[in-house]
Amino acid sequence: MLIADHALPDLPIRAVLPRIRATEGAAVLVAPPGTGKTTLVPLALAGTAGKVVVAEPRRLAARAAARRMAGLLGEEVGRRVGFTVRGERRVSGHTAVEVVTTGVLVRRLHRDPELAGTAAVILDECHERHLDSDLALAFLVEVRAALRPDLRLLATSATADAQRIAEVLGGAPTIAAESRLFPVEVHWSPPPAPVTPPHGLRVDPRLLDHVAATVRRALAEDDGDVLVFLPGAREIDTVAGRLGGLDADVLPLHGRQPAAVQDAALRPGPRRRVVLATAVAESSLTVPGVRSVVDAGLSRVPRMDHARGLGALATVPVSRSSAEQRAGRAGREAPGRVYRCWSPAQHDRLPAQPEPEIAAADLTGFALDLALWGHPDGTGLALPDRPPAGALQTAVATLHDLGAVDSDGRVTARGRALADAGLHPRLARALLDGAPAVGRRRAAEIVALLAEDRSTSDDLVATWRRARGGNDPGWKSEVRRLTSALTRSPDNEAGPTPQPTRTKADKRDMSAEADGRSELRLPDDLAAGLIVGLAYPERVARVRDPGARSYLMAGGTAADLAPASGLAGLTWIAVAGADRTPGARTARIRTAAPLDEATAREAAAHMLTRDTEIHWADGDVVAREVTRLGAITLTERRLADPDPQRVQAALHEGLRREGLALLTWTRNAVELRQRLAFAHETLGAPWPDVSDEALLDRLDLGTCRRRADLAKLDVSTALRRLLSWEVAGRLDEVAPERLPVPSGSKIRVDYTDPAAPVLAVKVQEAFGWRDAPRLAGVPVLLHLLSPAGRPVAVTRDLASFWHQGYPQVRAEMRGRYPRHPWPEDPTTAEPTRRRQ
Template sequence: MSAHRFDLARIGEGLPVAGAVPELTDAAAEGAVVVLAPPGTGKTTVVPPLVANLVAGRTLVTQPRRVAVRAAARRVASLDGSELGGPVGFTVRGQRAVGRETRLEMLTPGVLLRRLLADATLDGVDAVVLDEIHERSLDSDLLLGMLAEVRQLREDLLVVAMSATLDADAVAGLLQARTVAVPSVLHPLEVEHRPGPARLDARGVTRGFLDHLADVTAEAHARHGADALVFVPGAREVDELVRRLRARTPGTEVLPLHGRLPAAQQDRATAGRGPGDGPRIVVTTALAESSLTVPGVRLVVDAGLSREVRRDRGRDMAGLVTVSASRESIVQRAGRAARQGPGTAVRAFSPTDEARMPARSLPEIATADLTDAALLLSAWGTPGGRGLALWDAPPPEAIAQAMTALREMALTGDDDRPTALGRRVATMPVGVREARALLEGARELGDPRAAAEVVAAVSDDHRAEGADLEGLLRDLRSGRAPGTQRWRRETDRLTRIAGERSTADAAGGGAGTVLALARPERLARRVAEGSRSYLLASGTRAALPEGSTLIGRPWIAVWEVQRAEGRAADGTGAVIRLAAPVTAEEAEHLAGGLLQRRRSVRIDAQGRVVAREESSLGAIVLASTPVPATAADRAPAIAAKLREDGLDVLTWSDAARSLRARLALLHRELGDPWPAVDEATLLARLDDWLGPDLAARPRLEAVDVTTALRRLLPWAEAARLDALVPERLALPGGRSARIDYADGRPVVAVKLQDLMGAQVAPRVVDGRVPVLFHLLSPARRPLAVTDDLASFWAGPYQQVRKEMRGRYPKHAWPEDPHAPR
């Protein structure tokens, strides 16, 4: 390894972070540092070479996006006076410029994650710098936890986490790190609001708003005569706004900047304008918000929108949606205008819109499909993240769904450890579902390139007419579809990853085969002849777009499905955006663990137990045949009936209702071990209290509910039941009255004369709960309601006595009701 040292004075000249070099050097000696530095202060330029100078081995630096990786590497190499691939190199998906002399390697978090799986000790690496971790990407969050573990094995490994805005205490705690804050040097910033028409509708960003944004940008650019950076949510909006601006600003260079552009176009936008060039406009997504600096910008125009992952857990759908950006984001975007001099930020929305924006965006781990993360965690030896210290734990339901998906794809076993296929997939530079489809698709089709073409098409943001993937592939192969060159490059890369052609195990099939291997739970069957609605194996219903060439296909494999309403969704709540046909035989062959055979039992309208043998592909019933019911079918049939229709299908006697109400009061007042008897709990514990009756009784009507409920009584305390919540209350005259617990408290309805002589209202549950009396006239009409007899006798009784003794002269209305009768 070369002893190349970076000239920090030259590299950091004029950058605020250069003033913190002595403090950063001192902190690095402790093994871990958290650097807080706003965008534009130079942390990405200065800190990596500083760290590289402090260690003997290679320093790895992560940037959240490929364009940011290349831009950062290019800038540091330029300031160092060296060529890319020399002391400074980079690695991103599909592109690598690293040599033997490389001391500083920029890379994406995904690349580093897979290196860790291949070599958990990072042999030859002495430092890792995680930049822009405030963006809370899923890969960066996982890296943070894994590197914290690696540091326990390698005390010599220096780890630096850098961010523009960050919960420093949380990250410092994970890494056991010292925090260094670099102050921002901002020039004056003027903020303007230029609201226009509605920004969003059901289909995304409105055309009217894009027109407004183009007008605002053109006017502001002409007025300020400065390089402008315009923020929109996604690549499609970038391209549409660039087209509008070129029409409105002839002679001005208008450049797009987003992740799907070829590297040369990205580099053109991030390199800054050349000598003699006029002010230009760069239209970008959020990638220029903090992880990437576009030189020379003095004007920022912000749509106030962001593209974020959202998950519909009920329909098992996840995808990017356009939402309002966070207030934290728009502050960072605006700051881009005031890094090199006074600047202006134009916000194309109102102050009211701004006030309604969330303070900050949710971390990706809270909203994303966690299938990729789940396999990485399993391969790391911490299935589901158990035992790994993470910034935020994955949501339990989402990680459980992801782990189930891995088992269904045969990527993990029943112990949640990776299978041989899972171990290979985990290290591949492509998503888990895509990698599995690529490898298994190449085997099924006997042609790695055919599988690679499908995976390349679905991995990018191509749009298929009528959701027809096979039609999209034809257009891509012929060059008619936008993005053909990008698709071909990705197909070549994936073909190399998949390996050589092999037809030995080929089973045939087409694009649908590859999709089904990636998402077997999205195999779907048409719900009815002539319908465009389909039932997915996951249980979700979705509709093909009107006019789709796939309509009429009995089976399809679905890749993309989006939530939708109205006619487009055909009443299903979702629309299929990308799919390919499969045959019924292919669906069953590709379904894997989703293909099941089971016996179902139920109680029919006449109360009889009926049974069927069913075969299903997930939620899709393939065949259902009636078979004779057996004695063993009775219990599951009755249990299923109760869970479907509720406990009211049982015959509840007055004694049973009373016992349930008494137990409910005990559980509320005393808690365990007195059992909860609400509907949900009783249904969940059917075997505990109804178990013997389910098997022994021929019909529901024959079940003795009172006896069954008594099975829930705690054995040691059962003898105290009648003492704690008695069924009857002794009255002063020697009679007794029934206590009604139905309303959640003890109630006794009794003639007023029967309580004369009682000093105070009695209490139940060891004196915790007073009895509520409904006091009645001799004709059993209501007179008063009270749970405080002493107060009643002392006050309201005298008015009742006055009114009642004339109406009922034969009954006693003593002036002193305390005296025994």
């Protein structure tokens, strides 16, 4: 060990250090905030056969933990205790404890799965369930099983819900440390009037007003510093603006700040302090001097709209376990208070635990890590939760489009190059493929803005220019790291970077890149637009109406600029950030950069298609050659001589959509169709089906080319084309248009009901018929009419009618129509069409 137990601060974790040292293999440590698990356990385990690596979910926590442990040893960070985070590394040959972020640990495992020289790994704050944390846990379980059974693995959690982690570790033992936190008094402080629930990134200003008022109350009611939990940097700035005139220092604390500013918020000051923090202050670090916590009750989590390819942050209510951790910040050094800006009833409805990031986040980087590890779909890995199948499939498809994985999901050389950049795969692609076109420095600057979402307005170029002229050491450090990644292996955790795969955009002027003149090839506006477009080609967008602020993205999603946006009116933009409120018809553009059509074509080259389209649209046949960028139509050219077969298919499509009423149905056509329907109903094949469904697909439309031609089509001729010549010759036999009756008349048969042809004939003309005629073996339904043409009987059994029904008809009709014959025996009477 680096320091004796008795020399360590008297914190609750000291009581279980012997058990931790005695436990071999894997174990789970459950210890509430403030017990010393993050800083004392690594020192107690160090000094063995190798280095102790501590993985923290956040850079701020990693730096703070390293600084605290080094302070206990009386040293500067970088000697026996060091840290490595993205963009910064402070270690030496004497380092025995190295604190890293979980993302750095995952990349290190990819390069060196055996973790040579490492004796123990501590995964801190596993309960937070970040993607990198889940991956590191799963990878380490496999490393211990296959390569390093001697590697000690300790997963720590601040909550008692550690059973799932223990199961993932193969039934590992759980060690619990009792908390000796000071009591924290809970004050329920809901807003005095109802506030609108958060949606997207929006938080009701009335809630922020109430938070500011509660801060003033906390300062008045208690001594010491106040720690305020807010969902994001924007809310921190808003509340800070409402706290003017306080006799206290107001300090922001969030992940987008430079390291020096973050570190300053973690040091005691000469005056009382109000620290306005995001969830970075929930765990893994202590904010000294805090006696009161004001909790807005909100958290910001990643959400992915997989159907539209929109990834964004969403504001959600905090979980009960997170609320407990936040409250615990007030009781680390003395009794404290927590002011919760919600009611006890609302608290009972909060989720017990935060949702794991894997359930709703963008899984593209996660999927690349799985492919690099050799488990493209995660099968066989000890992940605490399986990734959602649809989200993982979308992520793998994105990687395939980037060339990062092959058709079997295996990582390619291109995928390794993207991973080595230490960025989201989309941003890595933009960096590697955009640098030859815009210059290494400019590509690195734009990507550094996108990686940390540092935009202060929806105009990315304006944000870029402010960053260039400002003094943001964090951004500048990231720019240096990314620039280095383009030319050589960087110092912090990236391996050798292969030459990027060149796109068409890369090759347009490679000589300018070689002699340093690449900065002159594209102005800043288009350079930013190209980089954004390379990262998010499906978000290349064109205005829907000239001068408007509504756009259609290449991926098919409509999106709107804010009403006062300075980008309004641009024909082309590349959307860096957008979100869509559930139920909204369009997305809201948060950040974008200008484009022109040529640059848009280069950025989204794989979405560029040229198709010949012949289909039914807007009530007629459309035949054109169309060039599209995804869902965006670039050009249209009418086809003068379209393919006749495809035109026929389009006309049939129109008939299916709008119905057979597009045709002109003469009486002859209607009756012919009815006769054919009777033949098909009665005899089946080879008589054709002439139902609507059948005709929509089979009707020969001849030389028709457009809607107007359909109205001129001779439908009777088209129907007869459905018959072979042999079948056509039998139509008058099977389903004659007219039938002769005993009087000599030829009367039209009504085939309206194909199951029951009808013959309407006057009684006098049917004299002499003993039975009803048959068609194709089916007895005709006779409608027997009076001399005035009105039905007096309906029958298929004529013999029965003559015997039973006719006498009554005769008795009724004889007096009414005395000039017409009404013989007693109609079967032997002379039929007639005339009166007597």
